Amino acid sequence: xxxxxxTKSVEALLHEFNTSDEAISAKQLIEQLDSKFNKTTIYRVxxxxxxxGVLHSFLGKEGLKWYAxxxxxxxxxxxxVHPHFQCLKCGRVDCLPFSMAxxxxxxxxxxxxxxxIQGLCEKCCV
Amino acid sequence: xxxxxxTKSVEALLHEFNTSDEAISAKQLIEQLDSKFNKTTIYRVxxxxxxxGVLHSFLGKEGLKWYAxxxxxxxxxxxxVHPHFQCLKCGRVDCLPFSMAxxxxxxxxxxxxxxxIQGLCEKCCV
DNA sequence: AAATATAACGCAACTTAGTTGTAGTAACAA
DNA sequence: TTGTTACTACAACTAAGTTGCGTTATATTT
Ligand SMILES: [Mn+2]
Ligand SMILES: [Mn+2]
Ligand SMILES: [Zn+2]
Ligand SMILES: [Zn+2]
Numbered sequence: 323x324x325x326x327x328x329t330k331s332v333e334a335l336l337h338e339f340n341t342s343d344e345a346i347s348a349k350q351l352i353e354q355l356d357s358k359f360n361k362t363t364i365y366r367v368x369x370x371x372x373x374x375g376v377l378h379s380f381l382g383k384e385g386l387k388w389y390a391x392x393x394x395x396x397x398x399x400x401x402x403v404h405p406h407f408q409c410l411k412c413g414r415v416d417c418l419p420f421s422m423a424x425x426x427x428x429x430x431x432x433x434x435x436x437x438x439i440q441g442l443c444e445k446c447c448v
Numbered sequence: 449x450x451x452x453x454x455t456k457s458v459e460a461l462l463h464e465f466n467t468s469d470e471a472i473s474a475k476q477l478i479e480q481l482d483s484k485f486n487k488t489t490i491y492r493v494x495x496x497x498x499x500x501g502v503l504h505s506f507l508g509k510e511g512l513k514w515y516a517x518x519x520x521x522x523x524x525x526x527x528x529v530h531p532h533f534q535c536l537k538c539g540r541v542d543c544l545p546f547s548m549a550x551x552x553x554x555x556x557x558x559x560x561x562x563x564x565i566q567g568l569c570e571k572c573c574v
Numbered sequence: 575a576a577a578t579a580t581a582a583c584g585c586a587a588c589t590t591a592g593t594t595g596t597a598g599t600a601a602c603a604a
Numbered sequence: 605t606t607g608t609t610a611c612t613a614c615a616a617c618t619a620a621g622t623t624g625c626g627t628t629a630t631a632t633t634t
Contacts, residue, residue, distance in 0.1 A: 326610085326611095327600085327601050327602075327610060327611065328601080328602095329600080329601070329610090329611065329612085331611085331612080332611095348591080348592080349590095349591070349592095352591090359612085359613090360612070360613045360614070361591095361592085362592095362593080362594090362612080362613070362614080363611080363612055363613070365591095365592065365593080366611080366612085367611090370611095381507060381511050385507050385511030385512075385513075385591090385620095386511075386591075387511075387591080387592080407553065407556065410559060418553065420551070422548075422551070424565060425546070425548070427533065427544065427565070429570040429573060430533065430567055430568060430569055430570060430573060431567045431568040431573055432565055432566075432567040433536060433566055433567035433568070434565075434566045434567070435563065435564065435565040435566065436563070436564050436566075437561065437562070437563050437564075438561065438562050438563075439550060439553070439558055439560075439561040440558075440559055440560045440561065440562075441556055441557045441558040441559035441560070442556060442557040442559070443556055444555040444556060447555060447556060447557055452581085452582095453581060453582065453629085453630050453631070454630080454631095455581090455582065455583080455629075455630070456629095457582085457583080458582090474620080474621080475619090475620070478620095485583085485584090486583070486584045486585070487620090487621085488583080488584070488585080488621095488622080488623090489582075489583055489584070491620095491621065491622075492582080492583090493582085496582095511591090511620090512620075513620080513621080
């Protein structure tokens with residue numbers, strides 16, 4: 323962790339991610355914590371937590387930014403790469419606990435890949 | 449909604465996609481055709497062409513909307529599903545001509561999936 | 575060829591996720 | 605307790621994309 327102070331907003335955000343296993347969108351966090359923190363603060367803390375390897379981010383269905391806890395990442399190395407799943411009915415998003423093989427592509431150098439699978443989640447399936 | 453008239457904007461947009469094999473972002477089309485058509489028109493024609501199975505859309509790196517030609521799709525069935533590649537250096541995007549197997553996920557019903565691979569393109573690789 | 579119906583157009587105003595600049599405040603180490 | 609500066613709130617901004625509406629162009633009918 324680089325230089326990050328234990329401020330109220332940092333603790334509130336970490337609390338959100340520690341009391342849920344799902345991903346949370348920046349939008350949702352801003353709504354939830356609206357009375358307590360300014361949206362700018364939330365965006366900046368999220369940035370910082372990502373830099374420090376505490377969270378990772380990705381884009382969901384409508385191009386919104388989502389965040390989720392990292393497992394075993396650090397400021398210097400983000401190694402926790404995996405696909406994400408978004409429910410088309412309730413909108414919830416979570417990290418899928420496996421990795422997908424990315425094929426080599428002729429004449430191109432693959433560096434990252436992001437996979438977003440969409441469908442019905444456990445709760446909406448039944 | 450099959451009723452589409454052969455207007456100047458429709459022809460101009462189709463021309464863009466017929467003279468290039470790459471995907472093109474809405475943003476780029478608006479810039480390119482700025483002197484000829486209003487951006488609202490461009491967005492609406494792109495919508496229409498997608499509905500009609502002429503184009504398909506997806507989100508790129510920064511959440512921008514990209515479009516590319518469909519192969520063998522129709523208004524009733526979009527069957528042309530494949531990953532996309534975006535170059536981290538020049539920003540260009542194209543369709544990858546193969547399909548990726550999406551794993552089944554326990555207790556979930558997979559419906560769609562979008563894969564965006566990022567790295568260096570053919571031109572930027574050397 | 576003219577009249578008609580309506581799809582498509584341009585424009586301006588709007589929406590909204592996310593960003594930027596800045597002056598004041600609070601965390602933490604000295 | 606004091607000093608440094610990371611962090612915060614606020615307001616103003618950015619930019620991709622959307623919406624409403626009066627006008628224009630395309631295709632169809634007469
Ligand atoms: Mn994840
Ligand atoms: Mn494609
Ligand atoms: Zn669901
Ligand atoms: Zn390139």
